Amino acid sequence: xxxxxxxxxxxxxxxxxxxxxxxxxxxxxxxxxxxxxxxxxxxxxxxxxxxxxxxxxxxxxxxxxxxxxxxxxxxxxxxxxxxxxxxxxxxxxxxxxxxxxxxxxxxxxxxxxxxxxxxxxxxxxxxxxxxxxxxxxxxxxxxxxxxxxxxxxxxxxxxxxxxxxx
Amino acid sequence: xxxxxxxxxxxxxxxxxxxxxxxxxxxxxxxxxxxxxxxxxxxxxxxxxxxxxxxxxxxxxxxxxxxxxxxxxxxxxxxxxxxxxxxxxxxxxxxxxxxxxxxxxxxxxxxxxxxxxxxxxxxxxxxxxxxxxxxxxxxxxxxxxxxxxxxxxxxxxxxxxxxxxxxxxxxxxxxxxxxxxxxxxxxxxxxxxxxxxxxxxxxxxxxxxxxxxxxxxxxxxxxxxxxxxxxxxxxxxxxxxxxxxxxxxxxxxxxxxxxxxxxxxxxxxxxxxxxxxxxxxxxxxxxxxxxxxxxxxxxxx
Numbered sequence: 001x002x003x004x005x006x007x008x009x010x011x012x013x014x015x016x017x018x019x020x021x022x023x024x025x026x027x028x029x030x031x032x033x034x035x036x037x038x039x040x041x042x043x044x045x046x047x048x049x050x051x052x053x054x055x056x057x058x059x060x061x062x063x064x065x066x067x068x069x070x071x072x073x074x075x076x077x078x079x080x081x082x083x084x085x086x087x088x089x090x091x092x093x094x095x096x097x098x099x100x101x102x103x104x105x106x107x108x109x110x111x112x113x114x115x116x117x118x119x120x121x122x123x124x125x126x127x128x129x130x131x132x133x134x135x136x137x138x139x140x141x142x143x144x145x146x147x148x149x150x151x152x153x154x155x156x157x158x159x160x161x162x163x164x165x166x
Numbered sequence: 167x168x169x170x171x172x173x174x175x176x177x178x179x180x181x182x183x184x185x186x187x188x189x190x191x192x193x194x195x196x197x198x199x200x201x202x203x204x205x206x207x208x209x210x211x212x213x214x215x216x217x218x219x220x221x222x223x224x225x226x227x228x229x230x231x232x233x234x235x236x237x238x239x240x241x242x243x244x245x246x247x248x249x250x251x252x253x254x255x256x257x258x259x260x261x262x263x264x265x266x267x268x269x270x271x272x273x274x275x276x277x278x279x280x281x282x283x284x285x286x287x288x289x290x291x292x293x294x295x296x297x298x299x300x301x302x303x304x305x306x307x308x309x310x311x312x313x314x315x316x317x318x319x320x321x322x323x324x325x326x327x328x329x330x331x332x333x334x335x336x337x338x339x340x341x342x343x344x345x346x347x348x349x350x351x352x353x354x355x356x357x358x359x360x361x362x363x364x365x366x367x368x369x370x371x372x373x374x375x376x377x378x379x380x381x382x383x384x385x386x387x388x389x390x391x392x393x394x395x396x397x398x399x400x401x402x403x404x405x406x407x408x409x410x411x412x413x414x415x416x417x418x419x420x421x422x423x424x425x426x427x428x429x430x431x432x433x434x435x436x437x438x439x440x441x442x443x444x445x446x447x448x449x450x451x452x453x454x455x456x457x458x459x460x461x462x463x464x465x466x467x
Contacts, residue, residue, distance in 0.1 A: 143451060
Protein backbone atom coordinates (compact mmCIF):
# COMPACT_ATOMS: atom_id res chain seq x y z
CA UNK A 1 0.00 0.00 0.00
CA UNK A 2 1.26 3.46 -0.84
CA UNK A 3 2.03 5.85 2.02
CA UNK A 4 1.12 9.52 2.17
CA UNK A 5 4.72 10.55 1.56
CA UNK A 6 5.85 9.85 -1.99
CA UNK A 7 7.86 6.64 -2.16
CA UNK A 8 6.81 5.38 1.25
CA UNK A 9 4.89 2.19 1.89
CA UNK A 10 1.90 2.14 4.21
CA UNK A 11 1.96 -0.80 6.62
CA UNK A 12 -0.80 0.17 9.06
CA UNK A 13 -0.28 -0.14 12.79
CA UNK A 14 -2.98 -1.91 14.73
CA UNK A 15 -5.77 0.55 15.47
CA UNK A 16 -5.27 -0.18 19.20
CA UNK A 17 -1.87 1.51 19.02
CA UNK A 18 -2.83 5.06 18.07
CA UNK A 19 -5.64 7.58 18.48
CA UNK A 20 -7.83 8.30 15.50
CA UNK A 21 -8.03 12.05 14.85
CA UNK A 22 -8.45 14.56 12.08
CA UNK A 23 -5.31 16.63 12.29
CA UNK A 24 -4.43 19.36 11.49
CA UNK A 25 -8.10 20.35 11.97
CA UNK A 26 -8.52 18.61 15.34
CA UNK A 27 -5.02 19.47 16.55
CA UNK A 28 -2.25 21.51 14.92
CA UNK A 29 0.84 19.65 13.74
CA UNK A 30 3.78 21.82 14.75
CA UNK A 31 6.62 19.47 15.74
CA UNK A 32 8.63 16.55 14.45
CA UNK A 33 10.06 14.11 17.00
CA UNK A 34 13.13 12.10 16.00
CA UNK A 35 13.39 8.56 17.43
CA UNK A 36 15.69 5.55 17.25
CA UNK A 37 13.97 2.16 17.34
CA UNK A 38 16.44 0.05 19.36
CA UNK A 39 15.60 -2.72 16.93
CA UNK A 40 15.28 -3.53 13.27
CA UNK A 41 13.02 -1.71 10.82
CA UNK A 42 10.95 -4.79 10.08
CA UNK A 43 10.57 -5.86 13.70
CA UNK A 44 9.35 -2.39 14.68
CA UNK A 45 6.85 -2.30 11.80
CA UNK A 46 5.65 -5.76 12.75
CA UNK A 47 5.34 -4.97 16.46
CA UNK A 48 3.27 -1.86 15.72
CA UNK A 49 0.82 -4.17 13.95
CA UNK A 50 0.32 -6.08 17.20
CA UNK A 51 -2.34 -4.74 19.54
CA UNK A 52 -0.14 -5.57 22.53
CA UNK A 53 2.45 -2.97 21.52
CA UNK A 54 0.46 0.05 22.72
CA UNK A 55 2.93 2.21 20.83
CA UNK A 56 3.46 3.46 17.29
CA UNK A 57 5.13 6.11 15.12
CA UNK A 58 4.01 7.74 11.91
CA UNK A 59 7.08 6.85 9.87
CA UNK A 60 10.00 4.43 10.17
CA UNK A 61 13.19 4.94 8.14
CA UNK A 62 15.35 1.96 7.21
CA UNK A 63 19.07 2.17 7.87
CA UNK A 64 20.52 0.43 4.82
CA UNK A 65 18.79 2.40 2.08
CA UNK A 66 16.61 5.03 3.72
CA UNK A 67 13.41 3.29 2.69
CA UNK A 68 10.40 4.68 4.54
CA UNK A 69 7.47 2.77 5.98
CA UNK A 70 4.40 4.53 7.29
CA UNK A 71 2.59 2.97 10.26
CA UNK A 72 0.13 5.73 11.17
CA UNK A 73 -1.56 8.30 8.92
CA UNK A 74 -0.47 11.86 9.62
CA UNK A 75 -4.00 12.89 10.61
CA UNK A 76 -3.97 10.36 13.46
CA UNK A 77 -2.15 10.63 16.78
CA UNK A 78 0.66 8.10 17.04
CA UNK A 79 1.79 7.01 20.51
CA UNK A 80 5.50 7.77 20.45
CA UNK A 81 6.44 10.75 22.61
CA UNK A 82 5.31 9.59 26.06
CA UNK A 83 3.66 12.95 26.56
CA UNK A 84 0.07 13.54 25.52
CA UNK A 85 0.28 17.18 24.29
CA UNK A 86 3.41 16.34 22.29
CA UNK A 87 1.76 13.31 20.73
CA UNK A 88 -1.26 15.39 19.77
CA UNK A 89 0.79 17.99 17.93
CA UNK A 90 3.71 16.08 16.44
CA UNK A 91 4.78 13.62 13.80
CA UNK A 92 7.00 10.81 15.09
CA UNK A 93 9.76 9.49 12.86
CA UNK A 94 11.54 6.31 13.96
CA UNK A 95 15.00 5.46 12.64
CA UNK A 96 16.23 1.89 12.50
CA UNK A 97 19.19 1.28 14.77
CA UNK A 98 20.59 1.46 18.25
CA UNK A 99 21.64 4.64 20.00
CA UNK A 100 24.96 3.11 21.08
CA UNK A 101 26.00 2.06 17.57
CA UNK A 102 26.58 4.88 15.05
CA UNK A 103 26.97 2.56 12.07
CA UNK A 104 23.17 2.35 11.85
CA UNK A 105 22.97 6.09 11.12
CA UNK A 106 23.84 5.94 7.43
CA UNK A 107 23.95 8.84 5.00
CA UNK A 108 21.12 7.16 3.08
CA UNK A 109 19.00 7.25 6.23
CA UNK A 110 19.90 10.86 7.10
CA UNK A 111 19.06 12.10 3.60
CA UNK A 112 15.84 10.12 3.32
CA UNK A 113 14.66 11.21 6.77
CA UNK A 114 15.63 14.83 6.09
CA UNK A 115 13.61 14.82 2.87
CA UNK A 116 10.65 13.46 4.81
CA UNK A 117 11.02 16.11 7.52
CA UNK A 118 11.29 18.83 4.87
CA UNK A 119 8.10 17.55 3.23
CA UNK A 120 6.29 17.60 6.59
CA UNK A 121 7.58 21.09 7.42
CA UNK A 122 6.36 22.44 4.10
CA UNK A 123 3.04 20.62 4.31
CA UNK A 124 2.11 21.75 7.82
CA UNK A 125 4.04 25.00 8.10
CA UNK A 126 6.46 23.66 10.71
CA UNK A 127 9.51 25.94 11.09
CA UNK A 128 12.77 24.25 10.17
CA UNK A 129 14.57 24.87 13.43
CA UNK A 130 15.85 23.16 16.57
CA UNK A 131 12.70 24.05 18.49
CA UNK A 132 10.27 22.32 16.17
CA UNK A 133 12.41 19.38 15.06
CA UNK A 134 13.44 17.72 18.29
CA UNK A 135 14.78 14.47 19.66
CA UNK A 136 12.69 12.14 21.75
CA UNK A 137 15.04 12.95 24.63
CA UNK A 138 13.88 16.58 24.45
CA UNK A 139 10.25 15.72 25.13
CA UNK A 140 9.60 16.91 28.67
CA UNK A 141 8.58 14.92 31.74
CA UNK A 142 7.32 12.32 32.19
CA UNK A 143 9.29 11.14 29.19
CA UNK A 144 12.65 9.58 30.12
CA UNK A 145 13.81 8.30 26.73
CA UNK A 146 17.31 9.13 25.58
CA UNK A 147 17.05 8.64 21.82
CA UNK A 148 18.30 9.53 19.30
CA UNK A 149 21.44 9.75 21.48
CA UNK A 150 24.78 11.41 21.03
CA UNK A 151 25.74 9.52 17.86
CA UNK A 152 22.91 11.18 15.95
CA UNK A 153 24.47 13.97 13.88
CA UNK A 154 22.03 16.82 14.44
CA UNK A 155 24.10 19.42 12.61
CA UNK A 156 24.23 17.45 9.38
CA UNK A 157 20.61 16.42 9.73
CA UNK A 158 19.30 19.94 10.18
CA UNK A 159 21.44 21.14 7.27
CA UNK A 160 19.90 18.45 5.09
CA UNK A 161 16.36 19.37 6.19
CA UNK A 162 17.00 23.03 5.41
CA UNK A 163 18.40 22.09 2.00
CA UNK A 164 15.49 19.86 1.03
CA UNK A 165 12.88 22.29 2.43
CA UNK A 166 14.14 24.79 -0.14
CA UNK B 167 -10.64 -38.67 -12.75
CA UNK B 168 -12.64 -41.94 -12.87
CA UNK B 169 -14.15 -43.57 -9.80
CA UNK B 170 -11.65 -46.46 -9.82
CA UNK B 171 -8.71 -44.05 -10.06
CA UNK B 172 -10.12 -42.01 -7.19
CA UNK B 173 -10.47 -45.08 -4.94
CA UNK B 174 -6.85 -46.13 -5.68
CA UNK B 175 -5.64 -42.67 -4.73
CA UNK B 176 -7.55 -42.81 -1.42
CA UNK B 177 -6.10 -46.25 -0.59
CA UNK B 178 -2.55 -45.12 -1.34
CA UNK B 179 -3.03 -42.05 0.84
CA UNK B 180 -4.34 -44.17 3.72
CA UNK B 181 -1.43 -46.62 3.38
CA UNK B 182 1.12 -43.79 3.46
CA UNK B 183 -0.58 -42.28 6.53
CA UNK B 184 -0.55 -45.64 8.38
CA UNK B 185 3.14 -46.22 7.54
CA UNK B 186 4.08 -42.70 8.56
CA UNK B 187 2.28 -43.07 11.90
CA UNK B 188 4.03 -46.37 12.56
CA UNK B 189 7.48 -44.93 11.74
CA UNK B 190 6.86 -41.96 14.01
CA UNK B 191 5.91 -44.11 16.96
CA UNK B 192 8.93 -46.32 16.41
CA UNK B 193 11.37 -43.43 16.52
CA UNK B 194 9.84 -42.13 19.74
CA UNK B 195 9.94 -45.50 21.42
CA UNK B 196 13.62 -45.86 20.54
CA UNK B 197 14.23 -42.88 22.77
CA UNK B 198 12.27 -44.41 25.59
CA UNK B 199 9.88 -41.49 25.68
CA UNK B 200 6.27 -41.53 26.72
CA UNK B 201 4.40 -38.57 25.45
CA UNK B 202 1.07 -37.22 24.44
CA UNK B 203 2.37 -36.25 21.03
CA UNK B 204 -0.36 -38.05 19.11
CA UNK B 205 -3.14 -36.25 20.88
CA UNK B 206 -5.54 -33.93 19.15
CA UNK B 207 -4.31 -30.36 19.06
CA UNK B 208 -6.31 -27.24 18.35
CA UNK B 209 -4.40 -24.28 16.98
CA UNK B 210 -4.89 -20.96 18.75
CA UNK B 211 -2.51 -18.49 17.15
CA UNK B 212 1.01 -19.45 18.20
CA UNK B 213 0.02 -21.35 21.31
CA UNK B 214 -2.06 -24.46 21.10
CA UNK B 215 -4.34 -25.88 23.74
CA UNK B 216 -3.50 -29.56 23.95
CA UNK B 217 -5.97 -32.29 24.84
CA UNK B 218 -5.25 -35.94 25.53
CA UNK B 219 -6.82 -39.21 26.50
CA UNK B 220 -6.61 -40.89 29.91
CA UNK B 221 -4.79 -43.84 28.32
CA UNK B 222 -2.02 -41.69 26.90
CA UNK B 223 -1.65 -39.79 30.15
CA UNK B 224 -1.15 -43.05 32.05
CA UNK B 225 1.84 -43.94 29.86
CA UNK B 226 4.04 -41.26 31.42
CA UNK B 227 6.87 -42.83 33.34
CA UNK B 228 9.64 -40.22 33.49
CA UNK B 229 9.93 -39.32 37.20
CA UNK B 230 9.25 -35.81 38.48
CA UNK B 231 12.08 -34.00 40.20
CA UNK B 232 12.96 -30.84 42.09
CA UNK B 233 16.54 -30.87 40.78
CA UNK B 234 17.99 -27.40 40.42
CA UNK B 235 19.72 -28.10 37.11
CA UNK B 236 19.30 -30.30 34.04
CA UNK B 237 20.53 -30.17 30.46
CA UNK B 238 20.34 -31.92 27.10
CA UNK B 239 19.82 -31.39 23.38
CA UNK B 240 22.37 -31.08 20.61
CA UNK B 241 24.39 -28.02 19.65
CA UNK B 242 23.27 -26.59 16.31
CA UNK B 243 20.18 -28.80 16.07
CA UNK B 244 17.78 -25.85 15.81
CA UNK B 245 17.89 -22.06 15.67
CA UNK B 246 14.35 -21.00 16.54
CA UNK B 247 11.32 -21.65 18.70
CA UNK B 248 8.35 -22.28 16.46
CA UNK B 249 5.44 -23.12 18.69
CA UNK B 250 4.41 -23.74 22.28
CA UNK B 251 1.63 -26.09 23.29
CA UNK B 252 -0.05 -26.29 26.68
CA UNK B 253 -2.08 -29.15 28.05
CA UNK B 254 -3.77 -30.10 31.31
CA UNK B 255 -3.52 -33.70 32.45
CA UNK B 256 -4.51 -35.72 35.50
CA UNK B 257 -2.11 -34.56 38.20
CA UNK B 258 0.17 -32.45 36.06
CA UNK B 259 0.31 -29.80 33.34
CA UNK B 260 2.42 -29.88 30.22
CA UNK B 261 4.17 -27.42 27.95
CA UNK B 262 5.66 -28.57 24.65
CA UNK B 263 8.19 -26.45 22.76
CA UNK B 264 8.60 -27.06 19.01
CA UNK B 265 11.80 -25.94 17.31
CA UNK B 266 12.81 -24.84 13.86
CA UNK B 267 15.94 -24.81 11.79
CA UNK B 268 16.44 -22.36 8.93
CA UNK B 269 12.72 -21.66 8.82
CA UNK B 270 11.53 -25.27 8.75
CA UNK B 271 10.49 -27.55 11.61
CA UNK B 272 13.53 -29.13 13.22
CA UNK B 273 13.80 -32.86 13.76
CA UNK B 274 16.07 -32.42 16.77
CA UNK B 275 16.27 -30.33 19.93
CA UNK B 276 18.90 -27.61 20.36
CA UNK B 277 21.27 -27.63 23.32
CA UNK B 278 19.41 -26.58 26.47
CA UNK B 279 20.07 -26.21 30.17
CA UNK B 280 17.36 -25.85 32.76
CA UNK B 281 17.73 -24.18 36.12
CA UNK B 282 15.03 -24.26 38.75
CA UNK B 283 16.27 -22.42 41.83
CA UNK B 284 15.12 -24.06 45.04
CA UNK B 285 12.13 -22.40 46.62
CA UNK B 286 11.36 -20.18 43.63
CA UNK B 287 8.30 -20.45 41.47
CA UNK B 288 9.83 -20.75 38.06
CA UNK B 289 12.17 -22.74 35.84
CA UNK B 290 14.45 -21.16 33.25
CA UNK B 291 15.50 -23.07 30.15
CA UNK B 292 18.47 -21.55 28.34
CA UNK B 293 18.90 -22.15 24.60
CA UNK B 294 22.31 -20.72 23.60
CA UNK B 295 21.85 -21.56 19.91
CA UNK B 296 18.35 -20.16 19.46
CA UNK B 297 18.21 -16.66 18.03
CA UNK B 298 14.61 -16.26 16.88
CA UNK B 299 11.14 -17.13 18.05
CA UNK B 300 7.63 -17.12 16.68
CA UNK B 301 6.22 -17.25 20.21
CA UNK B 302 6.96 -14.63 22.84
CA UNK B 303 4.81 -15.64 25.79
CA UNK B 304 1.38 -16.64 26.90
CA UNK B 305 -0.71 -17.03 30.01
CA UNK B 306 -1.80 -20.61 30.57
CA UNK B 307 -5.20 -21.71 31.75
CA UNK B 308 -3.80 -24.26 34.19
CA UNK B 309 -3.62 -24.40 37.96
CA UNK B 310 0.14 -24.96 38.47
CA UNK B 311 1.67 -23.71 35.18
CA UNK B 312 0.99 -19.98 35.16
CA UNK B 313 2.65 -18.46 32.11
CA UNK B 314 5.88 -18.31 30.13
CA UNK B 315 8.16 -15.73 28.52
CA UNK B 316 10.67 -16.09 25.69
CA UNK B 317 13.52 -13.71 26.44
CA UNK B 318 16.61 -12.63 24.49
CA UNK B 319 19.47 -13.65 26.75
CA UNK B 320 22.15 -11.08 27.60
CA UNK B 321 25.02 -13.30 26.43
CA UNK B 322 23.37 -14.51 23.21
CA UNK B 323 20.66 -17.05 22.56
CA UNK B 324 17.31 -17.05 24.28
CA UNK B 325 15.81 -18.39 27.45
CA UNK B 326 12.30 -19.44 28.35
CA UNK B 327 10.96 -18.78 31.84
CA UNK B 328 8.05 -20.96 32.87
CA UNK B 329 6.29 -19.58 35.93
CA UNK B 330 4.29 -21.64 38.38
CA UNK B 331 1.53 -20.53 40.68
CA UNK B 332 3.36 -22.10 43.65
CA UNK B 333 5.93 -24.74 44.54
CA UNK B 334 6.25 -27.45 41.88
CA UNK B 335 8.15 -30.47 40.69
CA UNK B 336 8.99 -30.93 37.06
CA UNK B 337 10.19 -33.40 34.49
CA UNK B 338 11.63 -32.90 31.02
CA UNK B 339 11.29 -35.24 28.05
CA UNK B 340 13.04 -34.93 24.69
CA UNK B 341 11.35 -35.96 21.45
CA UNK B 342 12.68 -36.08 17.92
CA UNK B 343 11.03 -35.99 14.47
CA UNK B 344 9.88 -33.34 15.14
CA UNK B 345 12.22 -31.98 17.78
CA UNK B 346 10.19 -31.15 20.86
CA UNK B 347 10.97 -30.45 24.47
CA UNK B 348 8.23 -31.51 26.87
CA UNK B 349 8.09 -29.90 30.31
CA UNK B 350 5.64 -31.14 32.92
CA UNK B 351 4.81 -29.40 36.21
CA UNK B 352 2.94 -30.85 39.14
CA UNK B 353 2.25 -29.14 42.48
CA UNK B 354 4.62 -29.77 45.39
CA UNK B 355 3.41 -29.70 48.97
CA UNK B 356 5.93 -27.13 50.24
CA UNK B 357 5.94 -23.36 50.45
CA UNK B 358 8.01 -21.11 48.20
CA UNK B 359 11.07 -19.58 49.88
CA UNK B 360 10.89 -16.37 47.87
CA UNK B 361 8.10 -14.29 46.38
CA UNK B 362 7.56 -14.99 42.69
CA UNK B 363 9.02 -12.19 40.52
CA UNK B 364 6.66 -9.27 40.01
CA UNK B 365 5.03 -9.24 36.60
CA UNK B 366 3.07 -6.65 34.66
CA UNK B 367 1.87 -6.51 31.07
CA UNK B 368 5.21 -5.45 29.61
CA UNK B 369 7.66 -5.74 32.53
CA UNK B 370 8.93 -8.66 34.64
CA UNK B 371 11.13 -7.79 37.61
CA UNK B 372 13.46 -10.51 38.88
CA UNK B 373 15.58 -8.46 41.26
CA UNK B 374 14.70 -7.32 43.84
CA UNK B 375 11.68 -9.23 45.09
CA UNK B 376 8.68 -8.02 47.01
CA UNK B 377 9.53 -7.14 50.61
CA UNK B 378 13.29 -7.49 50.11
CA UNK B 379 15.74 -5.54 52.27
CA UNK B 380 17.85 -3.83 49.61
CA UNK B 381 21.41 -2.57 49.82
CA UNK B 382 23.45 -0.10 47.83
CA UNK B 383 24.40 -0.53 45.07
CA UNK B 384 21.20 -2.29 44.12
CA UNK B 385 21.13 -4.64 41.15
CA UNK B 386 17.84 -4.39 39.30
CA UNK B 387 17.19 -7.01 36.64
CA UNK B 388 14.34 -8.39 34.61
CA UNK B 389 12.93 -8.25 31.11
CA UNK B 390 10.41 -6.13 29.28
CA UNK B 391 8.71 -5.20 26.04
CA UNK B 392 8.64 -1.48 26.72
CA UNK B 393 8.68 1.09 23.90
CA UNK B 394 12.13 1.52 22.37
CA UNK B 395 13.49 -0.93 24.96
CA UNK B 396 13.55 1.84 27.57
CA UNK B 397 13.04 0.95 31.22
CA UNK B 398 12.72 3.43 34.06
CA UNK B 399 13.73 2.45 37.58
CA UNK B 400 12.53 4.66 40.44
CA UNK B 401 12.83 4.19 44.17
CA UNK B 402 10.11 6.23 45.83
CA UNK B 403 9.62 6.79 49.56
CA UNK B 404 6.29 6.66 51.36
CA UNK B 405 5.83 10.37 50.73
CA UNK B 406 6.21 9.97 46.98
CA UNK B 407 9.68 11.50 46.85
CA UNK B 408 12.11 9.98 44.35
CA UNK B 409 15.10 8.58 46.26
CA UNK B 410 16.95 7.17 43.28
CA UNK B 411 16.27 6.89 39.57
CA UNK B 412 17.85 5.35 36.51
CA UNK B 413 17.01 4.42 32.93
CA UNK B 414 18.28 1.24 31.33
CA UNK B 415 17.79 -0.27 27.87
CA UNK B 416 16.83 -3.88 27.37
CA UNK B 417 18.31 -5.94 24.56
CA UNK B 418 15.03 -6.39 22.67
CA UNK B 419 11.41 -5.27 22.66
CA UNK B 420 10.09 -5.66 19.13
CA UNK B 421 10.88 -9.32 18.48
CA UNK B 422 10.48 -10.73 21.97
CA UNK B 423 11.13 -9.87 25.63
CA UNK B 424 14.42 -8.09 26.19
CA UNK B 425 16.65 -8.57 29.20
CA UNK B 426 17.87 -5.61 31.26
CA UNK B 427 20.11 -5.17 34.27
CA UNK B 428 21.13 -2.00 36.07
CA UNK B 429 23.00 -0.96 39.18
CA UNK B 430 21.39 1.75 41.29
CA UNK B 431 23.11 3.76 44.00
CA UNK B 432 20.78 4.20 46.93
CA UNK B 433 20.64 6.69 49.77
CA UNK B 434 19.78 5.35 53.22
CA UNK B 435 16.08 5.52 53.92
CA UNK B 436 13.76 4.57 56.74
CA UNK B 437 10.61 2.52 56.64
CA UNK B 438 9.20 1.11 53.47
CA UNK B 439 9.81 2.42 49.99
CA UNK B 440 8.52 1.35 46.59
CA UNK B 441 10.64 0.30 43.66
CA UNK B 442 8.88 1.07 40.39
CA UNK B 443 10.26 -0.56 37.27
CA UNK B 444 8.64 -0.10 33.90
CA UNK B 445 8.17 2.67 31.41
CA UNK B 446 6.15 5.74 30.71
CA UNK B 447 3.30 4.96 28.38
CA UNK B 448 4.19 6.25 24.91
CA UNK B 449 0.54 7.26 24.70
CA UNK B 450 0.27 9.66 27.64
CA UNK B 451 3.32 9.28 29.87
CA UNK B 452 1.54 7.41 32.65
CA UNK B 453 3.65 4.83 34.47
CA UNK B 454 3.25 1.22 33.32
CA UNK B 455 5.16 -1.49 35.09
CA UNK B 456 5.65 -3.26 38.39
CA UNK B 457 5.90 -1.83 41.88
CA UNK B 458 7.38 -3.77 44.78
CA UNK B 459 7.70 -2.69 48.43
CA UNK B 460 11.26 -2.77 49.79
CA UNK B 461 13.10 -1.79 52.94
CA UNK B 462 16.62 -0.52 53.44
CA UNK B 463 19.16 -3.15 54.41
CA UNK B 464 22.28 -0.97 54.58
CA UNK B 465 25.19 -0.71 52.16
CA UNK B 466 28.17 1.35 51.10
CA UNK B 467 27.62 5.04 51.84
